[in-house]
Amino acid sequence: MPDAGGHAYTPAIAEATAPVYERLKRVMPAVEWPFHAPLVHAINRLKEQRNAVILAHNYMAPEIFHGVADIVGDSLALARRAAETDAGVIVVAGVHFMAETAKLMNPSRTVLIPDTGAGCSLAESITPQDVRDLRLRYPGVPVVAYVNTSAAVKAEVDICCTSGNAVEVVESLNVPRVLFLPDRFLAAYVATQTKTEIIPWSGRCEVHERFTGDEIREFRGRFDELTVIAHPECPPDVLDAADFVGSTARMVDYVTAERPRRVLMVTECSMSDNVAAAVPDVEFVRPCNLCPHMKKITLANILTALETLEPRVEIDPDLAAAARRSVERMLAVKPR
Numbered sequence: 001m002p003d004a005g006g007h008a009y010t011p012a013i014a015e016a017t018a019p020v021y022e023r024l025k026r027v028m029p030a031v032e033w034p035f036h037a038p039l040v041h042a043i044n045r046l047k048e049q050r051n052a053v054i055l056a057h058n059y060m061a062p063e064i065f066h067g068v069a070d071i072v073g074d075s076l077a078l079a080r081r082a083a084e085t086d087a088g089v090i091v092v093a094g095v096h097f098m099a100e101t102a103k104l105m106n107p108s109r110t111v112l113i114p115d116t117g118a119g120c121s122l123a124e125s126i127t128p129q130d131v132r133d134l135r136l137r138y139p140g141v142p143v144v145a146y147v148n149t150s151a152a153v154k155a156e157v158d159i160c161c162t163s164g165n166a167v168e169v170v171e172s173l174n175v176p177r178v179l180f181l182p183d184r185f186l187a188a189y190v191a192t193q194t195k196t197e198i199i200p201w202s203g204r205c206e207v208h209e210r211f212t213g214d215e216i217r218e219f220r221g222r223f224d225e226l227t228v229i230a231h232p233e234c235p236p237d238v239l240d241a242a243d244f245v246g247s248t249a250r251m252v253d254y255v256t257a258e259r260p261r262r263v264l265m266v267t268e269c270s271m272s273d274n275v276a277a278a279v280p281d282v283e284f285v286r287p288c289n290l291c292p293h294m295k296k297i298t299l300a301n302i303l304t305a306l307e308t309l310e311p312r313v314e315i316d317p318d319l320a321a322a323a324r325r326s327v328e329r330m331l332a333v334k335p336r
Helices: 011-024 033-050 075-082 096-105 128-137 166-172 184-193 213-222 236-241 248-258 269-276 299-308 317-332
Strands: 052-057 071-073 089-093 110-112 143-146 159-161 177-181 197-200 226-230 262-266 283-285
Touching (some): 052 096, 075 096, 075 317, 096 317, 128 177, 143 166, 159 317, 166 177, 166 184, 184 236, 213 226
Parallel strands (some): 143 159, 143 177, 226 262
16 A cells, blocks of 8 residues: 555555554544555664654654654754754754754754745744844843744844743843843743843744634633643733643643643644643643644655755854854753
8 A cells, every 4th residue: 555655555564663653543543554654664764874863843743753753842852952962964843943953053964854945933023134123222132032033033132042941041131121032922921920021022923823812711611621721822811711831841741740631732733642642541622723834844755855865954154153152042041
């Protein structure tokens, strides 16, 4: 039985990939697996030949996240682990700014992004010139950039952060106010967690901004014993309606530790599938907003990237040096 890419699903491949499907069976019908298994098998064999690792964000489809990824996590985890890997080739199953960050931390290694069109509405909402203009308007005020920004923007700021360490990063600066970009909703959330004045930019995540407080209350009316956990990129009325607010990693930790009977994860919906595969005793309610950019990464183009070692991520060395400093400063901030 061939998959869409012409790879055959043979008994040998079925046997070799059976442990992978065992992890996925709760979130993937058995009829789908023969279409993914040959690609999973081919990718995992080619990784060994290429001395390659695959970094996969939590928003990747389950067949990528559980099937071929070597390192998984949120933006902060991927940034940290990208700096530690000794692989010669790094494939980033995520969006372009994540691949740039991996290249910043591994300048001598080959970093691949399977689809160069995998962008981010937040990264596209601000330019290096915007940062320079902000510095003129607010002289002397430090600039904190969410990692959901281009390398060119990172080169213009003082320090980066993720949703998981944004408060710690802001407070590490020991200043009365900071410029925080580009996510206005994450900025609003951080402002509720610190005495530092937060001056926000106007960017928004096209996935998280679509959720509403009314939608959350509607789900509560339909499902008993529903625990709602939300990402801080959501609008304030969503966070007000949630039981727990936290970064991607903290949402995973919450579900793993607390084991709520029924949970609604207010974030990109592939993440619910990936967590559900690991906690079969928890029922997931899925308000499914997909990231169109994350979904541009597929098993097929991961395999092609490993075969051709293209498309490669390249960053001008001078720009990379400045951008790397802002990421390294973030990584040096101690968690609370």
